[in-house]
Every structure is written in structure tokens, then in C-alpha cells.
Amino acid sequence: MSVQEAAVLGAPRPRHRSVGVNVGGVMVGGGAPIVVQSMTNTDTADVDSTVRQVAALANAGSELVRITVDRDEAAAAVPYIKERLLRIGVNVPIVGDFHYIGHKLLADHPACAQALDKYRINPGNVGFKDKRDKQFSAIIEFAIRNNKPVRIGANWGSLDQELLTHLMDENARSANPVEAREVMREAMVQSALLSAARAEEIGLPRNRIILSAKVSAVQDLIAVYQVLAARSDYAIHLGLTEAGMGSKGIVASSAALGILLQQGIGDTIRVSLTPEPNGDRTLEVKVAQEILQTMGFRVFVPLVAACPGCGRTTSTVFQELARDIQSFIRDSMPEWKKTYPGVEGLNVAVMGCIVNGPGESKHADIGISLPGTGETPAAPVFIDGKKVATLRGEKVADEFKSMVIDYIERRFGAGNRTAAE
16 A cells, blocks of 8 residues: 555545534534534533532533423423523524424424424324324424524434335335335435425524434444435434443444444434443543544544553553543643633643653653653653653652643643733
């Protein structure tokens, strides 16, 4: 393989050409940066807990937050949630997730319909038989009336059964039938596209429609979204539904989304992780950001490079320092973004021995190479490729952390910006 071929294979394909959709001031599609979103798992009727979780997700970096609107009490709470969030300075767009009775809730709670920044509906359960079009049309008309965008989200677990049965029957009569799984994929794509076409017929502009077609198996997700992107120019919401818990959910989502993003597919993403009992809901935001950042699509937080450790690094000092620096940076980012513009582009290296330590530290903006097993108890520090200090003793970690803070202030602080201007 030539260098030129390798370069082509290593670069992401041009983004899927999609129509831009304005969601409460956040642009989705149309060439805008890929948007990270999340969803609460609180009872929306509980205003206090929902406000706290939305604020936590937004502070973690979620640029859209979806909440469940499943009954009258939840719909009635939405305006109060929005008001409370704005009062505490959280202006993240809120998406209402409707299933089964969305048409009724929007009709009975006009303040909810107005407070939400986007509606999400599922063509598989928006209505059944002769009620389907009537109820679907009602929701679209509310969106038109309130000037709101709509995500039409088909889902493997609640697929339109009439459409699926029709396609299965067609396939059975075909001279060259395909596997049932392929028919289900086609049903997913058609469900989303037919619903979008109907929404446009009713009067919802194309620039207020976002599509998704979520499944829980990686290969199925890739296949479905490849077809969906090839057949339309709607903005696309990307996500592996029911991804799972812990490393399984993270790996599955990363594999599926990584492949599609590399192919230029996806305008907004959510990583649907099952949290541990009483676990941190913001983990799904962090994983989504890290997928986009490691692939080079967005920059959210400074990168901390750290070696994995081996028999040369029996000390845990470098591991503890890497963890502390990473946690310190992420926890500080909400405030740093205001104080130190551009700090998210910082690269830090925390290395554990002499093999790759000095080299990696030189490549970082600021890096340290800690002594490995049997090495001289000295830790050289490099800034912008040059060795500036050698740290020794029990306070190496604290001293390096202080040097990182000083570097951030010098490079991204107000004084540096004023001089540059």
C-alpha cells in the first residue's frame, strides 16, 4: 500500500450531505459540528430531580437533552423544568420524547408544546391501524404551529408491524427472497422515510426533520444507517439503542458509531448506556465526546496521554498522576471554557518509564516522564518540546499539577490573549 493510499484510508469520508435543522439554537446537520446529546432517566414529573440531572448532563457537555413525556403529570412539569433551568443559567435545548399518546399530551398541555425545543416521535407506536395517520398528523401540526423540529425515530424494538408484515409478504412472493433480517432492516428505513415524506406533505419543512433508525446489534445498525443516508438528505441522529452496561455498552457503541462516523454518516449522536445502580448518568456524554474527539471530529477536553504500564513501571505513581490530572481537567472544564478559550486543545503526557516517556512528553504541550522500576528517581518535565525541569521527591505529582495550571494560565489566560491581540 502506498503512502497516498494509506492517507486516503486514514481520512474520514466527506460528511453525508444533510439539511441543517435548528434545535433551540443548536444547529444539527447542514455541515455543523456533530452534536452530542443525552437523555434523563428521572421521572419528568419530579421537577427537582429532572432539573438536577438535565443540568448535570449539560454541564458535562450534552448539547441537547431529551426527557420523557409519557403522561399528564410529566407534560405539566415541562414548562416548570424549562423555567428552572433558565433561572440557573442552563440554556440547553430540551427534547420531548413522546410515545403512544403524544398527540393528546401536546393538545392538553400547550405550555409543554411551546416549552420544548424539539419533539421526538416513533412511527412504530404513534398510533395503530386507522388512528395512525390521524395521530401522527396531529403531532406534526403541533410542531408546525409551535415552530418546532421533529425527530422521527424508528426503533428495532417497536417497528411498524403493518409495514413489516407487508414487506415480509412481498419478500415471500419474490422470486429471489432475502433473509428476514434484511427485510427488517428495509422496514426500518422505509418507516423513517415514509413518515418523513408524510410530515412534509402535512407542511413540516425539511429543515425541521431529523431521522433515526436505531437497532441494538452493531452490524444491523451499520447496514440500516448506510441505506438511510444513501436514500435521503435529512439530518441524521445516530445511536446504538440498548447498547448495554459498562464496557460492553461502551465498546459496542464505539464500534458502531465509529464506523458510521468515519463514513461521513451522523449529524448528532447519543451513546445509550445502561448506568450502574445509582450510577453517573453523565458517563454517556463523556463517552460520546471521547468517540468524536479520538476520531478527530471535535475537541472537548484536553487529551492526557498515559502509557498502559508494564513490568518496568511497578510503581503506581504515574497511574495516579494520570488519573488525577485527567479528573482535574474534566472537572475544571466548565469554568475553564469561559476563562481559557482554546484550552480544550491542550495535550498532556504522563508517562511511566524511560522507554517512550521522554519522546511522548516532547510531543505533548506539557509532559512528564516518571521513573520506572530501577531508574533514577528523577522525572523530567517537557514544555513545548523542551526540557524545562527535573522533579524529584515525594511531591512530584503536586509540582507537576501546578506546572500544568501555570502553563494553562500562560498560554490560554487573559494576559496571553491581550498580548496576542
